[in-house]
Each structure stands twice: as structure tokens, then as C-alpha cells.
Amino acid sequence: MQSVWPRLEPLLPLVSKPIQYVGGELGAVVKDWDSASVRWALMYPDAYEVGLPNQGVQILYEVLNERPGVLAERTYAVWPDLERLMREHGVPQFTVEAHRPVGAFDLFGVSFATELGYTNLLTALDLAGIPLSAADRDDRHPIVIAGGHAAFNPEPIAGFVDAAVLGDGEEAVLEITGIVAAWKAAGCPGGRDEVLLRLARTESVYVPRFYDVEYLPDGRIQRVVPNRADVPFRVRKRTTMDLDAWPYPKKPLVPLAETVHERYAVEIFRGCTRGCRFCQAGMITRPVRERSITTVGEMVRDGLKFSGFTEVGLLSLSSADHSEIGDICSGLAERYEGTNVSLSLPSTRVDAFNITLAEELSRNGRRTGLTFAPEGGSERIRRVINKMVSEEDLIRTVVTAYTNGWRQVKLYFMCGLPTETDDDVVQIARLAHEVIRAGRAATGTRDIRCTVSIGGFVPKPHTPFQWAAQASPETVDRRLGLLKQAINADRSLGRAIGYRYHDGEPSLVEGLLSRGDRRVGAVIRRVWELGGRFDGWSEHFSFARWTQACADVGVDLDWYTTRERGQAEVLPWDHLDSGLDKDWLWQDWQDSLSEYEQDDCRWTPCFDCGVCPGMDTEIQIGPTGRKLLPLTPVGH
Amino acid sequence: MARNQPPANQAPVVQRIRLRYAKRGPLRFTSHRDFARTFERAVQRAGVPIAYSQGFTPHPKVSYASAAPTGVASEAEYLEIGLRARVDPAEVGRRLDAALSPGLDVLDAVEAGPGSLADRIDASRWRIELPGVVPDELRHAVVAFEAAAEVPVQRLTKQGWRTFDARGPVVLIRVEEPPSEVSDVPCAILDLVIRQVTPSVRPDDVLSGLRVVVGLEPPVPPRATRLAQGTLTPQGEITDPLLADRTGAVTGVPPG
Ligand code: B12
Ligand code: SF4
Numbered sequence: 001m002q003s004v005w006p007r008l009e010p011l012l013p014l015v016s017k018p019i020q021y022v023g024g025e026l027g028a029v030v031k032d033w034d035s036a037s038v039r040w041a042l043m044y045p046d047a048y049e050v051g052l053p054n055q056g057v058q059i060l061y062e063v064l065n066e067r068p069g070v071l072a073e074r075t076y077a078v079w080p081d082l083e084r085l086m087r088e089h090g091v092p093q094f095t096v097e098a099h100r101p102v103g104a105f106d107l108f109g110v111s112f113a114t115e116l117g118y119t120n121l122l123t124a125l126d127l128a129g130i131p132l133s134a135a136d137r138d139d140r141h142p143i144v145i146a147g148g149h150a151a152f153n154p155e156p157i158a159g160f161v162d163a164a165v166l167g168d169g170e171e172a173v174l175e176i177t178g179i180v181a182a183w184k185a186a187g188c189p190g191g192r193d194e195v196l197l198r199l200a201r202t203e204s205v206y207v208p209r210f211y212d213v214e215y216l217p218d219g220r221i222q223r224v225v226p227n228r229a230d231v232p233f234r235v236r237k238r239t240t241m242d243l244d245a246w247p248y249p250k251k252p253l254v255p256l257a258e259t260v261h262e263r264y265a266v267e268i269f270r271g272c273t274r275g276c277r278f279c280q281a282g283m284i285t286r287p288v289r290e291r292s293i294t295t296v297g298e299m300v301r302d303g304l305k306f307s308g309f310t311e312v313g314l315l316s317l318s319s320a321d322h323s324e325i326g327d328i329c330s331g332l333a334e335r336y337e338g339t340n341v342s343l344s345l346p347s348t349r350v351d352a353f354n355i356t357l358a359e360e361l362s363r364n365g366r367r368t369g370l371t372f373a374p375e376g377g378s379e380r381i382r383r384v385i386n387k388m389v390s391e392e393d394l395i396r397t398v399v400t401a402y403t404n405g406w407r408q409v410k411l412y413f414m415c416g417l418p419t420e421t422d423d424d425v426v427q428i429a430r431l432a433h434e435v436i437r438a439g440r441a442a443t444g445t446r447d448i449r450c451t452v453s454i455g456g457f458v459p460k461p462h463t464p465f466q467w468a469a470q471a472s473p474e475t476v477d478r479r480l481g482l483l484k485q486a487i488n489a490d491r492s493l494g495r496a497i498g499y500r501y502h503d504g505e506p507s508l509v510e511g512l513l514s515r516g517d518r519r520v521g522a523v524i525r526r527v528w529e530l531g532g533r534f535d536g537w538s539e540h541f542s543f544a545r546w547t548q549a550c551a552d553v554g555v556d557l558d559w560y561t562t563r564e565r566g567q568a569e570v571l572p573w574d575h576l577d578s579g580l581d582k583d584w585l586w587q588d589w590q591d592s593l594s595e596y597e598q599d600d601c602r603w604t605p606c607f608d609c610g611v612c613p614g615m616d617t618e619i620q621i622g623p624t625g626r627k628l629l630p631l632t633p634v635g636h
Numbered sequence: 637m638a639r640n641q642p643p644a645n646q647a648p649v650v651q652r653i654r655l656r657y658a659k660r661g662p663l664r665f666t667s668h669r670d671f672a673r674t675f676e677r678a679v680q681r682a683g684v685p686i687a688y689s690q691g692f693t694p695h696p697k698v699s700y701a702s703a704a705p706t707g708v709a710s711e712a713e714y715l716e717i718g719l720r721a722r723v724d725p726a727e728v729g730r731r732l733d734a735a736l737s738p739g740l741d742v743l744d745a746v747e748a749g750p751g752s753l754a755d756r757i758d759a760s761r762w763r764i765e766l767p768g769v770v771p772d773e774l775r776h777a778v779v780a781f782e783a784a785a786e787v788p789v790q791r792l793t794k795q796g797w798r799t800f801d802a803r804g805p806v807v808l809i810r811v812e813e814p815p816s817e818v819s820d821v822p823c824a825i826l827d828l829v830i831r832q833v834t835p836s837v838r839p840d841d842v843l844s845g846l847r848v849v850v851g852l853e854p855p856v857p858p859r860a861t862r863l864a865q866g867t868l869t870p871q872g873e874i875t876d877p878l879l880a881d882r883t884g885a886v887t888g889v890p891p892g
Contacts, residue, residue: 005662009662010856010857012665012707013707013857014857017667018665018706018707019665019666019667019670019706021665022662022663022665022666023662024662024663024737024738024739025737026677026737254674254677256663256666256670256671256674256737257670258669258670258673262673304680305681306681307677307681308676308677308678308679308680308681308735309677309680310677310680340688340694340696
């Protein structure tokens with residue numbers, strides 16, 4: 001397969017940050033095209049600087065390339081300056097390793113961590129010469145597969161993708177590879193339709209074209225039914241069990257270009273059962289599966305040695321919850337003491353234990369900032385969202401951070417939560433004032449700060465809030481204004497408080513894409529035609545373009561977002577099985593409305609969310625009782 | 637606060653090593669910042685005992701001689717590292733070369749003698765390929781450029797557009813004879829020696845100058861390579877800045 005490099009190279013001096021299109025990363029793999037029987041192009045549909053560090057793509061890339069006969073390369077969204085030149089000079093979407101045209105691969109796998117990447121998918125398809133509409137593709141075109149969290153409701157992009165995979169990808173990509181290899185070896189019998197059918201019959205690959213959606217006169221969905229024999233009524237998510245058996249990434253990609261994360265990241269567990277009702281990630285990744293302390297230790301050792309990174313991130317949805325997190329942190333801190341390796345734990349749990357961990361991890365360096373996520377300003381709203389933190393605990397925790405030498409604390413909140421009143425939001429100001437007042441008293445200094453950071457809440461599929469009405473941008477913006485006033489009402493305290501927030505409008509679009517159905521596809525396409533690109537970037541996002549597109553194709557934005565759904569309504573993703581029992585979700589939604597909290601099944605009995613029996617999985621947690629052994633010389 | 641004290645003292649520098657390296661092919665698009673980050677990681681992977689600065693955020697001791705612009709290839713970039721333990725320079729060169737991506741290649745490594753690297757660099761030799769430009773067309777432009785006393789050009793800098801003279805620092809400008817192998821696309825080659833001044837005049841500024849004097853417009857972006865950097869001799873030659881260090885010192889030329 002010919003490289004497009006000779007045609008791309010002359011364009012690079014004309015664009016910004018050309019290095020992002022060059023490849024050459026440590027850890028990149030270039031395989032011989034002709035000796036591979038199955039070829040994947042993997043995409044993270046955002047700029048290289050955001051997409052390259054993505055763990056999901058790095059893991060799948062390595063898992064695939066480890067197999068003989070399988071080739072995987074990566075591609076990212078190109079910036080508009082290069083897109084324009086590529087169109088002018090007829091250069092197709094290319095992979096960064098060998099600069100091969102994406103259209104020549106067998107499979108095109110796209111990882112969606114956020115719905116705002118959908119317009120970038122269309123740019124990539126179009127540049128690759130792949131028809132935007134899946135129905136217009138033939139045997140020459142790659143099979144386009146969506147994965148990542150947004151794939152749990154791929155309906156808005158159902159017309160653009162050939163398939164979607166819900167959940168963990170390690171085993172899924174290998175199974176898909178096997179099916180495609182067998183079909184190709186047999187001479188591609190039955191063409192595209194046949195291979196998609198074979199994938200659909202695994203019951204864990206969703207092929208939208210094999211399902212018909214029927215609507216009620218009022219616009220709600222009547223039902224979604226398979227239109228082929230042997231295609232399952234519901235498609236199941238994938239769960240990778242035993243993370244110790246999948247210690248990826250082993251060879252993390254080390255880019256030449258600067259990216260958002262310059263570190264070796266290791267997932268210390270997957271899943272979360274804290275049960276925050278707004279958190280889709282927590283709901284769809286159950287149950288909790290820990291990676292053992294020893295595997296984490298080995299991965300960090302080998303990953304640093306391979307990459308030369310000097311920063312380690314211990315990832316998960318709530319890292320302080322690992323059953324042996326104390327030993328992991330102190331073990332690693334000891335191992336790297338006196339070297340220039342720094343450790344970080346992106347955990348936001350609000351308790352003193354978190355500070356103990358942070359102290360361990362900052363042995364080598366400065367105490368820059370600590371982040372806590374109470375998410376709601378009043379105790380009432382925190383009961384609604386099941387974020388079990390009392391105000392007393394919160395203040396005590398933050399004050400402990402100040403007295404232990406931290407000068408800057410960041411607090412995360414959400415605005416627009418179900419049942420929220422103006423007062424719930426204004427309470428955030430009171431809380432922040434209290435934190436500063438108590439902090440000043442305890443430390444005897446005025447040199448402490450806190451930053452209040454607020455995100456707009458977006459109801460997500462497969463969560464108890466999937467039925468909830470999203471707050472209108474006007475409501476959100478008004479409450480944020482009230483909050484700002486309240487923070488500054490006390491000049492002395494207000495000066496110590498930073499305030500960061502986002503406008504409500506992008507959240508509304510995210511809401512449309514999150515809970516949309518197939519009819520929303522026309523909006524995405526229209527926005528793209530109107531020039532929509534990089535919608536996750538505030539400087540590229542245009543709310544006017546989205547409302548214009550909705551009007552053009554006759555989609556009612558409010559109906560999809562600010563409308564509360566009833567129990568009986570068929571939701572666009574009901575035929576996609578995350579394991580969560582819909583009745584349990586509804587009960588949890590009702591519990592939320594009556595401010596009733598739900599415990600964590602790791603420490604209290606199973607509360608029957610449905611995932612473990614439904615997906616044939618189980619909680620996998622320690623403690624193993626093992627410790628990290630010191631390494632022989634690390635700091636040469 | 638006791639806790640906010642800088643970490644323990646860093647080990648002192650006991651040896652300085654100077655490296656010559658190349659930026660080749662696609663990796664010529666590596667910016668200086670990109671290279672610096674990549675180099676620091678390569679140092680980690682290669683296990684070179686680099687020394688660190690003091691302070692809260694200790695930086696590895698690396699200093700660079702003026703770097704070629706992003707997109708310009710180079711056979712002659714220089715840097716100096718400070719080490720906290722003595723190592724054979726050739727061995728350091730080999731290890732770093734192996735740790736860097738192909739295309740970023742270490743060409744020479746010597747122990748630093750007295751004097752600074754920067755003091756030994758006052759000019760560079762560049763080669764610019766201009767695909768799609770006929771050699772005679774270029775010759776014509778060069779003649780006009782040489783004839784001019786001054787060629788004001790503009791460049792966008794962080795402070796906005798700046799105008800400066802591209803002619804003065806050009807010591808030598810000539811059209812090279814085209815390579816013997818024939819190709820259907822003409823490609824003129826420019827040989828340039830430019831003195832280092834402030835603001836620096838780069839190959840693209842000379843190309844701007846050719847546009848200013850005769851309106852030369854290459855159809856595709858030209859490809860520039862720095863061939864040498866060092867001290868300009870009265871004969872117009874450039875002396876390798878590592879030569880002085882090599883005299884008497886142990887040297888090594890690892891395979892490039
Ligand atoms: C690190 C991180 C970031 C980093 C790095 C992002 C990056 N380049 O990867 C930064 C800080 C940049 C970031 C930004 C954002 N993030 Co973030 N981030 C995370 C975090 C902590 C880890 C992600 C991760 O690496 N997971 C592990 C990997 C292995 O999982 P994975 O990518 O899902 O991949 C697996 C499967 O999904 C599947 N898969 C993935 N792709 C594909 C493709 C195919 C074809 C197949 C078959 C399978 C498949 O296989 C993989 C292996 O099993 C998660 C929380 C978490 N622990 O997951 C949040 C998280 C993913 N982020 C989130 C959000 C909201 C964002 C932002 C939108 C925030 C914002 N408002 O700006 C932005 C979006 C950035 C962008 N444009 O993409 C949310 C997602 C919300 C949701 N869906 O419910 C999460 C879950 C956090 C949360 N609890 O809210 N994020
Ligand atoms: S099924 Fe039970 S044990 Fe499994 S995640 Fe749900 S509540 Fe926890």
C-alpha cells in the first residue's frame with residue numbers, strides 16, 4: 001500500500017505544528033502491509049495532542065499489533081488548516097505511522113470518549129473517501145466501528161458507522177479480527193452484508209442496519225426490532241475480567257509532539273460502584289475489577305524504563321478506593337524517592353485518607369494543588385446524586401490539606417442537576433467561604449486559596465438520570481450568575497476564591513448527542529456541512545450552528561434535552577445492554593427524588609443492579625496482602 | 637512551611653559532554669521544544685547520569701546551541717550536557733543515539749574543554765533544495781541578491797511583523813551544480829553561508845529576499861538543511877566547534 005507521505009510532506013511546512021502528522025513515536029509499530037491478513041486503522045477523533053495519550057487506543061493498538069498477521073495503525077483528527085490543504089491537493093486521511101490511506105484498511109475503529117467528537121468522525125470519513133452514510137459503502141470500504149463510552153448510545157451516529165462495540169475492547173477487537181480474517185480467507189463470501197451479519201451474531205457487536213426503529217405519532221420510539229434472523233434483540237457490553245492478564249500498555253507511545261499528558265498512566269482498576277447517579281462511566285463499567293498491587297508495580301517499573309517518562313498517573317474512576325492503594329502509593333513513593341519521578345493520583349474523593357495518599361505521592365516534590373469533587377453545593381442535592389459527603393467532612397478535609405502544606409485546593413461541582421434549586425447552587429458559595437474561613441483560622445495565614453470549578457450536568461444513557469430533564473442553558477447561566485454574586489458578596493473571602501465555569505450551551509448539545517436517537521444523525525451531518533469541526537473546543541464550537549442545523553432538519557432540541565421521560569418510554573438505547581437492570585435504574589431514579597442514598601456493593605451486600613448476573617461477571621478486589629519490593633538501582 | 641522546602645541538594649556536575657546531532661527526514665518537523673522534551677526522555681531511557689538544577693522543579697542540565705528552525709533539517713546541531721558521574725563520551729553518544737528515534741541521530745560526542753560552545757559558533761552553512769525551480773532562474777535571482785546592498789524582508793515574530801536586512805549576514809550564496817541523476821522535475825540547489833546575527837537571518841529569510849529582489853516564487857515549499865555550524869574562517873570555511881575539545885581529549889565517533 002502506497003504511502004501518501006510524498007504528497008503530504010510539501011503541505012506540512014504550511015500548517016501549524018506539523019510534527020503531529022509525522023509519527024515517529026517511540027512504541028509505534030510499522031508492519032509490512034502485504035503480510036498482514038487483517039488491518040485496522042484506529043482513530044481518536046480529536047487533535048493528536050489530545051488523542052495520542054488516550055489509553056483505550058494505545059491498549060487496542062498494542063493488543064492488535066502483538067498478534068502476527070494483524071496490523072494496526074493510528075489516525076487523528078487533522079486541524080482545519082491541513083484539512084483545507086488535503087482537500088486542495090487530494091491527500092486522503094492517513095495514518096501517522098506509515099502514512100497509509102485510511103480507506104485502504106479492513107477496519108476503521110473509532111474511540112469515542114465524548115460525543116463531541118462526532119463531527120470529526122465525518123471529516124475523517126470524508127477525507128478518507130469513505131461514504132458518510134454506511135448504507136452507501138461497498139466491499140472496498142473499511143468496516144467502520146465505534147467504541148468507547150459514547151458507544152453505549154451510538155444511535156445518533158448509527159447511520160455513519162457499520163458497527164459499535166459496547167464496553168471493554170481488549171477481547172472484542174481480537175474476536176472481530178478473527179471473524180474478519182476467516183471471512184477474508186474464505187474469499188469474502190456474501191460481501192459486506194455477510195461479514196456484518198457474522199459480527200452481529202456474536203451478540204456483542206451492534207450493527208445498526210440490522211435493527212429497525214419504529215416511532216409513535218408523538219415522536220417517541222415505539223420499538224426497535226432486528227430485521228434479520230439470528231440477530232439478537234439486545235446487544236451485550238463486553239467486560240474484560242482479570243486485568244492482571246491484560247497489563248497494557250506495556251510499551252506506551254512516547255510522542256515527539258507535545259500532548260495533554262506526558263506521563264505513563266496505568267489503570268489501577270476498572271469500574272466503580274460508588275453509585276454517583278450522574279456518572280455514566282461508573283454505571284457502564286461495573287463491576288469493579290482491580291489490578292493487583294504487584295502488577296501495578298511491574299507495569300510502572302517497565303513503563304518508565306521503556307518510555308523515559310518521569311511522571312506516573314494512577315488512573316481509575318476513584319483511585320483512592322483501590323483495596324491496597326495505601327501500599328501502592330507508599331511502595332511507589334519509596335521506590336522513586338530521591339529520583340526525579342513524580343506520581344499522581346487523579347482522585348477526587350473527599351476524605352482525610354486522600355490527603356495521606358497525596359502526602360505520600362508528593363514526597364519528591366512540591367504540593368501544588370489538591371482536587372476534591374463534592375459535585376453538589378447542598379447536602380440535599382448531594383443526597384439526590386448519591387455523593388455521600390457531609391459538609392463537616394468536606395470542610396475538615398480541606399482544612400487538613402491546608403494545614404499539611406497545600407495552599408491551593410480545587411473543588412468540583414455541577415450545575416443543572418435534577419431537582420436543583422437556585423439555593424442548592426448558591427450554597428456552593430457558602431461552602432467555599434466556610435472553607436476559606438476555617439482554613440485561615442487553622443493555618444493562621446491568609447495565603448490559602450480555593451478554586452470552585454463548575455460543569456453543566458448532562459443526563460446520560462444507562463444512568464438513573466437517563467429519564468431526567470436537562471436544565472436549560474438559561475437556567476444554568478442564571479444560577480451561575482447568582483453563585484458568582486454570592487461568592488463575591490464577602491470581599492475578603494471572595495478574593496481567595498477562584499471561580500471557573502462553562503456556559504450552558506455546549507452542554508445542551510452534548511445532551512442532544514448523548515440521549516439522541518437515529519433522527520439526530522441528520523443534525524450532526526448538517527452541522528458538519530455547515531463547517532462544524534472540533535466541537536469539544538470552545539474556540540471551534542458554535543451553538544448557533546447547532547440550532548441552525550436542528551432547524552434545517554426539523555429536530556426539536558428541547559424535546560431531546562429538557563424533556564423528562566416517563567417510565568414506559570422506550571429509550572433509544574434500550575436494546576443495548578449495559579447489564580444494568582432498567583427496573584433497578586428506575587428505582588434508583590425514584591430513590592434519588594426522595595433523597596435516599598445507595599451504598600457501595602464492595603462494602604455492603606449486592607443491591608442487585610443486575611450487572612454481575614446479567615454479564616456473568618463478579619467483583620474482583622483485593623487485598624492480596626503483598627507489598628511492593630524496592631527496585632535495584634533506579635536512580636542510576 | 638518545612639514541607640515546602642526545595643528537595644535535597646542535587647549532585648554537582650563532574651563532567652560536561654558536547655554532542656553533535658542531526659535532524660533528518662520527516663523528523664525535521666520536530667520543533668526545538670519537541671526536541672528538548674524528547675532528548676530528556678532519551679537521557680532517562682539511556683540511563684545517562686545527567687545532573688539536575690536545584691530547586692522545586694529540577695531541570696536536567698542540558699544547554700543548546702542555536703537550533704535550526706522547525707521544518708529545517710540539520711546535520712549540525714549542538715548541545716552540552718552536565719553529568720553527575722564520569723562516563724566515556726563515546727559510550728554516552730552511542731547510548732543516546734540508540735535511545736532517540738531514527739531521524740534524530742547523534743553524530744559526535746566529546747568531553748567539553750575550556751571555553752563555551754556558543755563562543756565557537758558564529759555562522760552556518762545551509763543547503764536549500766528548490767523543487768520545481770530551474771537552476772538558471774535561481775542563478776538570476778542570486779545575482780540580483782548579491783548585487784543589492786541591502787534586502788529588507790519581513791518576518792512574523794512574537795512581537796508582530798519585523799523588517800530586517802537579509803543581505804548583510806549572507807557571506808556566500810551560490811547555485812550548486814544540479815545532481816548528475818536526471819529527473820523530470822527540475823530542482824535547483826542553493827548553497828548558503830550565513831553569519832549569526834540578531835535578529836537571526838534564516839534560510840527562509842534569504843528565500844524571502846529572493847522574492848523581494850526578482851519575485852522568485854518556488855511552486856512547492858523548499859527543503860533546507862543545515863550542513864555545518866561553527867567558526868567562520870577568513871577563507872569562508874566553517875570550523876567544527878568540537879574540534880577544540882577534541883585536541884588532546886578522548887573522543888569517539890559513534891556510528892551515525
Ligand atoms: C485521562 C482522562 C482524560 C484525559 C485524557 C483523555 C485522553 N486523551 O485519553 C483528559 C484530561 C484530556 C480528559 C478530557 C476529557 N474527559 Co476524560 N477522562 C480521563 C479518565 C480519567 C481516564 C480515561 C482512560 O484512559 N480510561 C481507560 C481506557 C482504557 O478506557 P477507554 O478509553 O474507555 O477504552 C476502553 C473501551 O472503551 C474500549 N474502546 C475504546 N475505544 C474503542 C474503539 C473500538 C473500535 C473498540 C472496539 C473498543 C474501544 O476499549 C478500551 C479498552 O478496554 C476517564 C475516567 C476513567 N477512569 O475512565 C475520564 C473520562 C473518560 N473523561 C470524561 C470526560 C467527560 C472528559 C471531557 C469531556 C471533560 C471536559 N468536559 O472537557 C474531556 C474530553 C476530552 C476529549 N476531547 O476527548 C468522562 C466521560 C464521561 C462519560 N462518557 O460519562 C470520564 C469517564 C470521567 C468521568 N467520570 O466523568 N479526560
Ligand atoms: S450486581 Fe451487585 S455486586 Fe455486581 S455491581 Fe451490581 S450491585 Fe455490585
